[in-house]
Amino acid sequence: MDKILLVARWEFMRNFKWKQDIISYLVMLTIYGAIFAVQVWDKNSTQKVVNLAVIGEINTELDNKFSLSTLTSALTTEQLLDEIEHTHLDGVLKVEKSGVYTLYVSQQSSWQEELKKNLIDAQKSILLQEMGVSNEQLKKLENPITLNLINQAEKIVGGNVKTLAILASVLSAMAVFSSFGLCFTSVTQEKQHRITEQLLTCINHQQWVDGKALGLCLSSFKSLITTSLMMLIVFSGISVFSDGGQNLNVSAAVISQLILFCVLGVLFWNYVFVGFAATIDDPNHSGKTGLMMLPMVPVMLVFIIMGEPNGQVAKVLSLLPLTSISFMPMRIASMSVPLWHIALSLLFLVVGIYYVRLFATRVFRANITLFGKEPGWADIWRSMLKNHNI
Amino acid sequence: MRLSVNQVKKQYVEILAVDDLSFEVHSGEIFALLGPNGAGKSSTIRMLIGLTYPDTGNIQFFDDQNQTITLSSELFGYLPEERGLYQESSIIDTLVYMGQLKGMSKSETHTQAEKWLTVFELNERKKDQLKSLSKGNQQKVQLISAIIHQPKIVFLDEPFSGLDPINQEKVIQFLQTLKQQGTTIILSAHQMSLVEKLADRFLLMNHGKAALYGEMQEIRESAKLGNSLIVQFSDPVTLGGFPLSEQLIKTSSLNNNSIKFTLSHDCHVPQFLQTMLTSHQIEGLQIHQPSLHDIYINSIQGTHNG
Numbered sequence: 001m002d003k004i005l006l007v008a009r010w011e012f013m014r015n016f017k018w019k020q021d022i023i024s025y026l027v028m029l030t031i032y033g034a035i036f037a038v039q040v041w042d043k044n045s046t047q048k049v050v051n052l053a054v055i056g057e058i059n060t061e062l063d064n065k066f067s068l069s070t071l072t073s074a075l076t077t078e079q080l081l082d083e084i085e086h087t088h089l090d091g092v093l094k095v096e097k098s099g100v101y102t103l104y105v106s107q108q109s110s111w112q113e114e115l116k117k118n119l120i121d122a123q124k125s126i127l128l129q130e131m132g133v134s135n136e137q138l139k140k141l142e143n144p145i146t147l148n149l150i151n152q153a154e155k156i157v158g159g160n161v162k163t164l165a166i167l168a169s170v171l172s173a174m175a176v177f178s179s180f181g182l183c184f185t186s187v188t189q190e191k192q193h194r195i196t197e198q199l200l201t202c203i204n205h206q207q208w209v210d211g212k213a214l215g216l217c218l219s220s221f222k223s224l225i226t227t228s229l230m231m232l233i234v235f236s237g238i239s240v241f242s243d244g245g246q247n248l249n250v251s252a253a254v255i256s257q258l259i260l261f262c263v264l265g266v267l268f269w270n271y272v273f274v275g276f277a278a279t280i281d282d283p284n285h286s287g288k289t290g291l292m293m294l295p296m297v298p299v300m301l302v303f304i305i306m307g308e309p310n311g312q313v314a315k316v317l318s319l320l321p322l323t324s325i326s327f328m329p330m331r332i333a334s335m336s337v338p339l340w341h342i343a344l345s346l347l348f349l350v351v352g353i354y355y356v357r358l359f360a361t362r363v364f365r366a367n368i369t370l371f372g373k374e375p376g377w378a379d380i381w382r383s384m385l386k387n388h389n390i
Numbered sequence: 391m392r393l394s395v396n397q398v399k400k401q402y403v404e405i406l407a408v409d410d411l412s413f414e415v416h417s418g419e420i421f422a423l424l425g426p427n428g429a430g431k432s433s434t435i436r437m438l439i440g441l442t443y444p445d446t447g448n449i450q451f452f453d454d455q456n457q458t459i460t461l462s463s464e465l466f467g468y469l470p471e472e473r474g475l476y477q478e479s480s481i482i483d484t485l486v487y488m489g490q491l492k493g494m495s496k497s498e499t500h501t502q503a504e505k506w507l508t509v510f511e512l513n514e515r516k517k518d519q520l521k522s523l524s525k526g527n528q529q530k531v532q533l534i535s536a537i538i539h540q541p542k543i544v545f546l547d548e549p550f551s552g553l554d555p556i557n558q559e560k561v562i563q564f565l566q567t568l569k570q571q572g573t574t575i576i577l578s579a580h581q582m583s584l585v586e587k588l589a590d591r592f593l594l595m596n597h598g599k600a601a602l603y604g605e606m607q608e609i610r611e612s613a614k615l616g617n618s619l620i621v622q623f624s625d626p627v628t629l630g631g632f633p634l635s636e637q638l639i640k641t642s643s644l645n646n647n648s649i650k651f652t653l654s655h656d657c658h659v660p661q662f663l664q665t666m667l668t669s670h671q672i673e674g675l676q677i678h679q680p681s682l683h684d685i686y687i688n689s690i691q692g693t694h695n696g
Contacts, residue, residue, distance in 0.1 A: 003491060010487050014479055193474025198535070201439055201468040202491035 003203045007211020012218040015182055025230060032234050050111045051088055056095035060122030066115065080104045152336060165306060168329035171224060172262045173299040176269045176325065178223035179216040186212060187277035196368055205365040209357065213270040220266050257342065258329050264349045265325025268356055269295050275360030279367045279380055298326035309334035319345045321352030391453060391465070391542040391574050392417040393438065398447035400433055407433035409598035415576055417454065420569055422585045423578040425595035426690050431578040432471050435545050438576065439468050464493045467536040471547035473529055477521040481512065481531055484520060485538055492539035499538060506534040510560065526557045533561065537568065544568065546577040550584055562588055586682035594689055601689050615680040615688055616653035622674035623647050637662065
């Protein structure tokens with residue numbers, strides 16, 4: 001066990017470059033800050049008054065933002081545009097009796113959409129008056145009933161379930177994929193440099209695989225924690241400057257369940273990664289690199305199935321070790337999952353980890369010392385089935 | 391610590407890497423595995439250290455009391471043929487890690503690492519990343535990593551490759567120091583002159599089999615390669631005056647007065663010289679025994695296909 005922890009610590013520490021991490025997070029924060037600042041600036045610098053010349057008669061009242069003047073109808077389109085170009089006018093609105101409005105402008109701007117909405121609302125109001133329908137009656141027509149949704153899951157989970165479900169699935173996937181890249185430096189590159197040969201004179205194959213998988217998990221969690229902290233800082237920053245935001249005060253029980261599935265799921269996938277990375281000689285030219293993208297499948301599926309967290313598909317996929325890392329957190333965050341579902345999924349995941357650990361070691365053991373020849377699928381399959389000598 | 395290899399065979403899919411190989415390595419000696427590329431040296435070393443297993447035959451290790459023992463990781467050190475420790479990690483961290491994996495305490499590993507880094511004049515750079523060192527210096531660090539835990543037996547696959555003559559000399563001194571401390575050393579190499587100077591016994595492999603095996607003298611006898619004589623005559627001579635025979639394999643003129651004679655292994659040198667003295671006056675004479683290089687070339691030529 002000491003040697004496993006030693007390998008795990010080494011793997012974690014050599015990927016843990018705190019100076020670079022701090023710099024990259026500071027850069028990211030600066031970028032987020034800059035984007036936010038530009039948004040605020042844009043909002044504050046939006047045009048306050050729009051000077052609009054009207055050709056024809058406009059029989060509605062527009063927002064105070066629009067300062068109206070009148071213009072003769074004898075001008076051609078070119079002359080109108082020329083007028084806009086050489087005067088303080090922002091646009092010319094031509095009103096025809098048939099109810100057709102034409103807006104002449106020199107450039108696109110957000111006030112044009114506002115004007116359209118103003119005109120439609122005002123015209124709607126006139127039409128309703130003509131038909132003898134009050135605004136209240138119209139509202140009633142548009143929303144004949146009020147449906148209040150009292151979601152028990154939100155009480156249990158303690159926050160906005162949809163946001164939390166997306167967040168849980170995305171963060172779990174992020175944890176898996178952060179170790180995907182590290183796996184190539186940690187396992188394949190080490191194999192290429194023949195360091196593994198020397199290490200295997202100090203530790204056995206199982207210790208090597210366990211140490212690598214644990215070390216990569218630690219690196220994944222470090223990425224996960226720092227990314228979550230970053231997101232928290234960004235969300236907090238946004239909520240300070242915006243009106244409220246999503247309620248993400250999640251219950252401790254839900255958080256601990258999410259963390260448990262994330263930890264075990266990441267461990268499961270890291271064993272898969274370590275086993276396959278050991279069979280790859282050159283990541284740029286190996287057909288097996290594609291297989292390393294397998295964890296993408298549950299991530300993509302979870303977004304399709306998210307609307308039905310208690311459907312048959314979600315239930316089954318949340319129990320299977322290959323997909324439970326994405327599906328069970330999504331379900332836990334979306335609804336009150338029966339305890340036996342969680343227990344069964346955990347059991348399958350633990351059994352899955354046991355077997356994938358075993359297979360990873362067999363694959364690694366059989367293939368790590370095959371030099372100059374990358375093992376084919378048949379070799380990998382054979383090595384998984386029997387614990388043979390090499 | 392000694393080891394015995396008995397009728398070992400190892401096949402990789404269609405390639406017979408090691409074929410019915412038997413040899414012994416004595417305690418405290420330097421044993422050289424020689425042979426062309428693909429002769430089976432690295433495959434043999436990998437089986438010796440337990441990275442791979444023989445298909446047939448067996449490998450046994452014995453302690454100083456001649457009792458059979460299992461080769462545990464603490465007992466041996468290994469330098470792989472291709473080099474490459476962790477390029478981004480510091481030298482001292484790498485050495486401490488490798489020592490700890492071999493069961494040493496952190497402080498003990500530090501002490502040993504600094505001791506050997508000082509020997510190789512690298513201690514001042516111990517905190518540098520490995521990639522900042524030259525290839526030769528990286529190799530020295532890897533060599534230290536293989537012996538940092540003071541193993542009883544070390545396996546070095548091509549320890550001289552990529553080193554300049556000065557560093558080769560340093561490694562020789564390093565290996566001799568290890569030998570004086572009682573460490574058994576098994577190495578493979580292509581640098582025949584270095585190995586001849588360094589090793590106590592040799593195994594020349596070809597196509598996975600043992601071609602020649604033993605001490606230098608035994609190898610010379612087995613190789614059936616005769617001595618060479620460089621004779622300086624009083625008067626000018628021509629090669630035509632010395633017709634080739636079963637005993638005189640080759641003659642080559644060095645200058646007007648000197649000729650190099652290559653003799654067959656069963657040629658009796660005094661008798662050969664006596665015959666020569668009946669017709670020529672000799673001013674000087676040098677007798678050269680066949681070197682390891684000569685034996686290697688003679689044994690491999692004609693059998694090596696690539």
